[in-house]
Amino acid sequence: MAAATASNALSPFADAPINASLTAEDKIEILRKMVRIRLFETTSLREYQGGNMGGFLHLYIGQESVAVGSISLLGKNDHVITAYRDHAHALAVGMGMNECMAELFGKATGCSKGKGGSMHYFAPDKNYWGGHGIVGGQTPLGAGLAYALKYQGKKGCCLCYLGDGAINQGAFHESLNLAELWDLPVVYIIENNGYSMGTSQKRSSAHPEEGLAARAEGYGMAWDKFDGTSVYEVRAGVQKAVERAHEESRPSLLEIMTYRYEGHSVADANKEKYRTKDEIQKQKNEKDPIEFWKATLADEGIITEEDVKTINKEARKEANAAAEFAHNSPYPEPSAILEDVYWEVDNNTPAGRSGRHFFYP
Amino acid sequence: MAAATASNALSPFADAPINASLTAEDKIEILRKMVRIRLFETTSLREYQGGNMGGFLHLYIGQESVAVGSISLLGKNDHVITAYRDHAHALAVGMGMNECMAELFGKATGCSKGKGGSMHYFAPDKNYWGGHGIVGGQTPLGAGLAYALKYQGKKGCCLCYLGDGAINQGAFHESLNLAELWDLPVVYIIENNGYSMGTSQKRSSAHPEEGLAARAEGYGMAWDKFDGTSVYEVRAGVQKAVERAHEESRPSLLEIMTYRYEGHSVADANKEKYRTKDEIQKQKNEKDPIEFWKATLADEGIITEEDVKTINKEARKEANAAAEFAHNSPYPEPSAILEDVYWEVDNNTPAGRSGRHFFYP
Amino acid sequence: MPRTIIYREALKEGLDEELAHDENVVIIGEEVAEYNGAYKVTEGLWDKWGDKRVVDAPISEAGFIGMGIGASMLGIRPVMELMFYSFAYVAFDQMMNNAATCRYMSGGLINVPIVVRGPANGGTNVGATHSHTPENIFANMPGLKVVSPSTPADAKGLIKTSIRDNDPVYFMESTVLYGMKGEVPSNDEVEGGDFLIPLGSAEVKREGSDVSLIAHGRAVITALEAAEELEAKHDIKAEVVDLRSIRPLDETTILESVRKTHRAVYIEENKPFCGVGAQISSLLMERAFDDLDAPVLRITSWDAPAFYSPPVEEVQIPRPDDIVKKTLTIC
């Protein structure tokens, strides 16, 4: 099977300048990132089932190439914002497994001090602006991050991810118009995994033959649609949009075809009802982005079975250590409830001391 | 000038079946409606300036052919809903000048008992569902009226009007997706008068060459764009969409090019700043829908100068009588404030008598 | 005969019966049909009633709720599910303007018989964006009705009444209560064969003479636990009053209770500033001033967005112990 997919991998995309410029180390790092993400999530799933977390857990397993491939293109003035399926983007921008796992456990050592949970990861120091639970709600924020870059004269862009179901939120359309009207350097990336919860694209979105991203045409906005299995293809496709943002300060709408293996969230009891076991298995066999990338690198003679084993072993070790770290971390004190609500209060400024800010207890 | 425009009037649209079927009486009635609308509005403007009204007054002068032409196509199961620039549609569906004028005066005899004002006319008995002040807010309602028709198995449609600036409200896009996804018999009509308040289309809306209605393509929805000067053209263009709704239960998005002579509202002090006097004058000279229709009918030998004078005289008389009626009507009693809030209370049902509904006074 | 069923089942029974009662009733929402509902409230209804009566909607709350409002003007009776009531915020204009004001602005020519239902609660560790409790917000708007059932019986009786009501009713449930058991009369026990509970009628869920614990929604259950402890440990007989419907509001029952006990505490899971408790406190201020032996106290969620961390969020939301402590300060 590996062989089969490997040959597909010898695609024109490998020769795209942005890919040709990758060193062997770069390519192995990309593999490592994807493997780390997957093991972080399988571990978080295990811990969720072990009763160590509350709320939701939306897994990205099967989609890793999209976040890792696109974020691998970014530089110091480029920013990232996404929805609630946000673990992969967090690790891709460089957040550590420890603070991410601890956040799932609701521990004080979590990236959001246990306040945000799975859907609400943030790391502004890594240009990562969340982690947003309201479908489509992040799309105006993405335009805003781009607006700020342009306002401050910085050459950068914002990658704003959303799901295929999120395209039916009005705020997204308002954002598209603003982005095109004001030439904002934002790249909207529809991670099209075919379903919004249990609803297939067909049952939720009216669109032309060409696909969901074609909605960009109504705004005269550049758009593209491509498969997400190969990191090369993802990088080649997203790079065009990043350049458009950097060089012309113009927005783009991209649709990347991908697939999630798990349910919408861990609580999804119907994950094999609204789609068949076979459909899922077929994806795993033929389009798994990690297997595909492994085969590609093997093909290129960059990695051996050994290397892969080592990468897996290290990643598993790291993920287990993160779970350990989360287990051993303390929960926040109740006093933390009234912290991080107002900047002025947290910083004990005169404004923060003027008048009553909290009305219970 | 009349001659000039008249020749344009001999357009292919005159021969469109839906127009060929019009009797001379029908055509004269269309003229009468447009003239009555214009005189209703010039009279309301006079009364507004006379200090007899509060709030806003958004005039439709210059756009009459759009409302009258499209609504002239409707039957008993067809419905109409629009925004706040709603006087023309009200008179076109058959509301009387008296209750419309009295509403502007805030009198108890107004179509909404003085509760709605200029922006909020309603006449459900005439399939007229408002009159809505929130830009774009009526667009989901339009889909809902169509949904109800389909649900009840009635062969009808809903014409839902919106402005060129309203296309940038998210609710409109959500409505387009729902309408196409669920095959709702709704016809969205963008009355494109080139401006949203003082903002030109260019400064507010990103769109492809083809125009604003092309946004429909993102939903795979049928769309069309045409000039609104000629009632024939309006009827021919809208009829296609009405048939699509009636015969296939499919939605459409239409963009009709038109122009408003007055300011955005009577309060608009900049009406000759964001556009030139010349631009306005040119429209009046070359594209006035009433002059155009007069010339057309004269050309067809259907009306004489005399007839036109009579129609004008009668309309002016009717409008003045309406102002008279409004002047002489009583204001609502303060007790009316707490009426028409809850159906159950108004109808004094057990539900309406159970618990407290009003908390002041 | 009396049966014990869970809150979720009771709701579903109510929905099922109203689908049968009126062919214009249609259930619309995300995942309500083929998926059987994100919280299984509509489980089986699509199988039974089919595509026309139970409809899966795209993630377009402003669009489909606005659509329902429009359809209701022509006589359809849409029952809209919000997967979380927090998502009302993207449909807020439709819910506050079109649903609440069209009747008024038309001088009474229109009415909007729509129900928008779904869970409005914190306590399930889904974070700030998913834990809004807007009962005070919607009840502020004249033209709207707001209902919040705390038991399976109330859930069934009130959803049926809400669907038959000819005004817009915003029906706020709780995911924490969905699995809660309770007695619900079967139809053969009730006259007319329909178990309907009127809006605007509060219920004394527990008799008492020393203090009135007034609440709505899940906080009623918390108050009942507190009342048990107050009696057992402190010999204080607390009366528990459940508003059930916030607007219309049954002020009579509230005032009767307080005029008997002379002491009151309002408990809710909403945020404090301008919460429902503030309204009830001001009501007692104006109408029971001389009957009060102590100030009316309020218990709400801690005044911050919802905290994700399970053990901390548990502290953030009113617990029986918080009620006991606060009550003891005035008894």
Place this chain on the structure above:
Amino acid sequence: MPRTIIYREALKEGLDEELAHDENVVIIGEEVAEYNGAYKVTEGLWDKWGDKRVVDAPISEAGFIGMGIGASMLGIRPVMELMFYSFAYVAFDQMMNNAATCRYMSGGLINVPIVVRGPANGGTNVGATHSHTPENIFANMPGLKVVSPSTPADAKGLIKTSIRDNDPVYFMESTVLYGMKGEVPSNDEVEGGDFLIPLGSAEVKREGSDVSLIAHGRAVITALEAAEELEAKHDIKAEVVDLRSIRPLDETTILESVRKTHRAVYIEENKPFCGVGAQISSLLMERAFDDLDAPVLRITSWDAPAFYSPPVEEVQIPRPDDIVKKTLTIC
């Protein structure tokens, strides 16, 4: 030297000075630039500051306010104009979730220094859809600040402070007050050369000993007129307390006043259910119970959507006479 200018001018001065004070301040809204503002609050600012600093937006409130929230996370300080605050309802999710909760959900890593300003009032016969007064609604949400100035001086001093505040501030004005005259200190009179009024500080607009008339926004002006009449006709000395900022709230000034007068009436133009007056009444209930010689009374708009008809809407909104009558029942 002291100058008398109108409310609209005072606001514009504040905006102009903050545009000068910080290059990251940008004004965005519908018709704020080339049109000079629908209500002329931003008149001349586009001519002076140009396209980058004063920006006309399409009719996409959710889009451009959400965009402003995102931009503020990177250090921009957007001052957003809502032509009417009623239009906040189409941007409600952005204003309640993204502006209010991102700081919290990130454990304090983010702050959102945005101002959303515009008129939030009835009384101008624009009908129910354009006359919402959501100060209680936004103040319910922890993470947000709500300000409502009643005079030109407060308008200028508070808008400047709001723009410099590092949390989201929702600034609610009144079209009825835009033309109102009042003394506003010129910068050379104030130390630091900047006329700033802190949020969270109420002001006693009129001293009195018999009753406290507490209000916010335009209702303060109405209360002042009522106070004059109470003194002239009934020899009652009413103290008028202006909240100015609703959240944060200056409870100290409120309590001091009521502990002096022992009587209070809250006046607002909002709807009654869960209005700001309910919160203040419950505050006095909890903290001034023994100081009260009479129940705290509330005056609000009549509990219905805004009525268009000019003479009727005038009745719907609190008038001096309503205040006088109600006050006399407790004095």
